[in-house]
Amino acid sequence: MTDEARPYGGGTSDPALKRVRTRHFQRAKEDGIKITGLTSYDFLSASIFDEAGIDFLLVGDSAGNTVFGYDTTIPVTLEELIPLTAAVVRGVKRALVVADMPFGSYENGPDEALRTAIRFMKETGCHAVKCEGGVRSAKQIKRIVRAGIPVMGHVGYTPQSEHGLGGHIIQGRGDEGADQLLADAHAVEDAGAFAVVLEMVPSEIAGRVTQELTIPTLSVGAGPKCDGQLLVWSDWAGFTRGRIPRFVKQYAQIGDTLMQAASEFRADVESGAYPSAEHEYGE
Numbered sequence: 001m002t003d004e005a006r007p008y009g010g011g012t013s014d015p016a017l018k019r020v021r022t023r024h025f026q027r028a029k030e031d032g033i034k035i036t037g038l039t040s041y042d043f044l045s046a047s048i049f050d051e052a053g054i055d056f057l058l059v060g061d062s063a064g065n066t067v068f069g070y071d072t073t074i075p076v077t078l079e080e081l082i083p084l085t086a087a088v089v090r091g092v093k094r095a096l097v098v099a100d101m102p103f104g105s106y107e108n109g110p111d112e113a114l115r116t117a118i119r120f121m122k123e124t125g126c127h128a129v130k131c132e133g134g135v136r137s138a139k140q141i142k143r144i145v146r147a148g149i150p151v152m153g154h155v156g157y158t159p160q161s162e163h164g165l166g167g168h169i170i171q172g173r174g175d176e177g178a179d180q181l182l183a184d185a186h187a188v189e190d191a192g193a194f195a196v197v198l199e200m201v202p203s204e205i206a207g208r209v210t211q212e213l214t215i216p217t218l219s220v221g222a223g224p225k226c227d228g229q230l231l232v233w234s235d236w237a238g239f240t241r242g243r244i245p246r247f248v249k250q251y252a253q254i255g256d257t258l259m260q261a262a263s264e265f266r267a268d269v270e271s272g273a274y275p276s277a278e279h280e281y282g283e
């Protein structure tokens with residue numbers, strides 16, 4: 001399908017779509033057009049991904065690992081995510097920006113969840129929020145949606161529950177796992193979410209969820225049958241040092257590029273090769 005023929009998205013080459021909205025997610029699913037998402041935590045990366053036509057940017061609590069250097073996403077706070085989300089919003093013209101509700105900011109019930117979502121909307125200008133959990137988070141999602149705030153669900157492997165789940169483990173396997181995943185995904189849809197992330201689940205069961213739900217499914221390691229794909233940008237761009245998950249395809253090696261650039265800069269400063277005349281101001 002050419003960009004011109006697309007009723008939705010197709011990158012910045014689609015002049016008709018000035019701003020991605022939640023209703024475009026629904027239309028994309030109905031029309032069989034795949035949705036693309038990346039995480040982003042700053043103004044510069046957000047403006048590049050937006051210009052490239054990425055449909056939505058998630059200011060994930062993966063910032064705990066990628067920005068703040070924590071071992072898990074559990075310590076991340078709302079106060080830490082608000083300025084990052086505001087910076088990402090300032091970087092976009094077209095993409096839908098989703099703020100991730102951090103651990104401890106919604107589990108206590110619908111009132112707490114709504115307070116958190118309202119803070120994100122008022123203080124950052126984001127367009128939607130995301131929260132982890134299916135059946136267990138349904139009441140929270142319902143309350144936020146009723147207040148007019150779009151919610152993206154997140155089921156399957158949910159990193160904030162790493163310890164409860166017993167580690168970094170694929171979800172939805174076996175009859176029991178599949179039943180749980182389906183129940184969680186349906187609970188999120190019934191609560192009014194506009195889309196749901198499926199993280200680290202086998203492709204076949206992700207395909208079943210995608211067929212059963214009317215809202216789009218967004219895969220993070222859930223295979224090609226989902227309605228869209230989402231990746232953590234530092235994994236995807238080869239910025240992350242160390243191990244990355246098997247489901248990630250790396251589209252660049254910017255970590256190596258930066259390492260080489262920093263080494264050359266150091267060598268040039270030490271040898272006196274930098275700065276040279278072209279970098280100096282005259283009288």
Ligand code: KIV
Pocket residue numbers: 039058059060061062063100154197199220230232
């Ligand atoms: O925080 C994050 O980046 C996420 C995605 C991996 C879904 O929640």
